[in-house]
Amino acid sequence: xxxxxxxxxxxxxxxxxxxxxxxxxxxxxxxxxxxxxxxxxxxxxxxxxxxxxxxxxxxxxxxxxxxxxxxxxxxxxxxxxxxxxxxxxxxxxxxxxxxxxxxxxxxxxxxxxxxxxxxxxxxxxxxxxxxxxxxxxxxxxxxxxxxxxxxxxxxxxxxxxxxxxxxxxxxxxxxxxxxxxxxxxxxxxxxxxxxxxxxxxxxxxxxxxxxxxxxxxxxxxxxxxxxxxxxxxxxxxxxxxxxxxxxxxxxxxxxxxxxxxxxxxxxxxxxxxxxxxxxxxxxxxxxx
Numbered sequence: 001x002x003x004x005x006x007x008x009x010x011x012x013x014x015x016x017x018x019x020x021x022x023x024x025x026x027x028x029x030x031x032x033x034x035x036x037x038x039x040x041x042x043x044x045x046x047x048x049x050x051x052x053x054x055x056x057x058x059x060x061x062x063x064x065x066x067x068x069x070x071x072x073x074x075x076x077x078x079x080x081x082x083x084x085x086x087x088x089x090x091x092x093x094x095x096x097x098x099x100x101x102x103x104x105x106x107x108x109x110x111x112x113x114x115x116x117x118x119x120x121x122x123x124x125x126x127x128x129x130x131x132x133x134x135x136x137x138x139x140x141x142x143x144x145x146x147x148x149x150x151x152x153x154x155x156x157x158x159x160x161x162x163x164x165x166x167x168x169x170x171x172x173x174x175x176x177x178x179x180x181x182x183x184x185x186x187x188x189x190x191x192x193x194x195x196x197x198x199x200x201x202x203x204x205x206x207x208x209x210x211x212x213x214x215x216x217x218x219x220x221x222x223x224x225x226x227x228x229x230x231x232x233x234x235x236x237x238x239x240x241x242x243x244x245x246x247x248x249x250x251x252x253x254x255x256x257x258x259x260x261x262x263x264x265x266x267x268x269x270x271x272x273x274x275x276x277x278x279x280x281x282x283x284x285x286x287x288x
Contacts, residue, residue, distance in 0.1 A: 004029065006076045007040040007053055011069040017130055017272050018065055021245070022056050025220050029179075033128075041076070063249070092127045094136045098162065100127035103190065114165055117190045118158050119183070127158060131218050131244040134269045134276040138242050139163050142214065142278070150174070150212045150234055152204050152227070153219035153245075157184035157197070163214070164193040174200040174207055204230045211236055218244040218276075225257055232261045235281045244276035251275060 009019060016033045023031055023038075027046040032039045042048035050071050060066040089102040101107045103119040118127060127133065139159065143149075143166040151160035154173035157180075164171050171193070173184050184199045200206055204227050215235045217224060224243055235241060241263060246254060248270070254277060255265050263279035 003044050004041045004076045005044060005046075005048060006074045007042075007048075007050060008072040008074065009038045009040065009053070009057070009069060010036070011057070012067045015060075015065060017274065018060060018247075019057070021129065021131070021247075021274065022060065023053065025056060026052055044075075090128075092133075094127065094133045095140060097140060098136050100158070114162075116158060116162055116165065118156055118161075118187055119190065130271040130274040131246070131276065132158065134271050134274065135159055135216055135218050135242055135244045136162055138267075138269055138276055138278060139166055139216070142240050142242070143168055144213075145169070147213040148172075148211060149214045149216065150204075150207060152215065152217040152231070153223070154184055154199070155180055155218075157187045157199070159216055159218065160184075160197055161187055161191045161193055163216075164196050165191060168214075169196065171197045172200065172207055172209075172212075173197060174202060174204060176201070176203050203227070204234065207234065210234055212239060214240040214242070216242040216244075220245055221247075221250045221254065224254060228257050228261055232263075232281075237282055239281045241279040241281065242276060243279070244274070246275050246277065247273050248275050251277065 011019060014036055016038055019038055020031045023040050026048050028040055028042050028048060030041045050073050053071055057069045091105055091107050092100040094100060097114050099113050099115045101115050101117050103117055109115045139162055143163050145167040147168040148170045149163045149168050151173045154160055154175045157173050160171040160173040178201055181199055181201050188194045188197045210233055212234050213236060215231055258279055259265060262282050266280050267278040269276045
């Protein structure tokens with residue numbers, strides 16, 4: 001029997017979007033948002049403690065986002081985790097075109113909708129978080145037929161899968177969490193894109209090739225800063241870069257770093273306090 005440490009987090013004010021986003025800096029297996037609290041889940045072998053969560057939440061107090069918080073730790077059996085996880089998942093309308101449907105939910109699609117069937121397991125990328133939705137909306141805008149794309153920090157594989165369903169020819173999905181491999185593989189099969197999607201366990205340095213038309217990374221700011229040079233190596237001239245996992249307060253620092261590498265800032269998308277930034281690699285013209 002697998003057991004999970006669960007951390008019930010209350011805060012004043014209650015900011016589930018901000019809290020859940022920052023919690024993913026830890027080795028979590030999942031986050032569930034309830035009516036007035038958040039539950040973070042981590043299997044016992046993961047190095048997640050109340051003290052580490054406190055450090056992250058204290059940063060939000062320092063930044064004036066939270067006034068106070070409390071954390072209650074409990075141990076939960078795997079079977080109970082699955083029940084809670086599935087109950088918290090819903091069909092998500094990302095845009096007029098893109099819909100995300102958990103495999104265990106029924107949904108009658110409308111004409112013209114692109115329905116992504118995602119079994120989230122315990123990987124980040126259920127489609128509920130603002131940053132995932134922002135990137136999906138941007139992919140709908142920027143993906144062109146035949147593109148080769150790279151998804152860094154793929155989680156469930158939802159963004160790479162969406163890119164393929166929107167017309168990309170080939171997608172590479174990389175994540176350093178070994179649990180993501182099987183989840184990505186299963187979701188690729190569910191959406192009929194297995195033959196066009198390569199899944200790699202590791203980081204961006206494990207990706208061969210420097211000819212990606214579009215690179216996307218929906219991960220924490222500090223990692224985006226660390227891998228900026230590696231991203232630069234992978235993307236073609238005039239290629240498109242979409243970065244997310246960012247708060248509005250992160251914008252100028254990210255722009256400065258990536259502009260210094262030769263990227264031209266192109267567009268910002270905003271949802272609540274979260275942002276996605278679009279750059280063009282040494283381009284002064286609008287992408288076709």
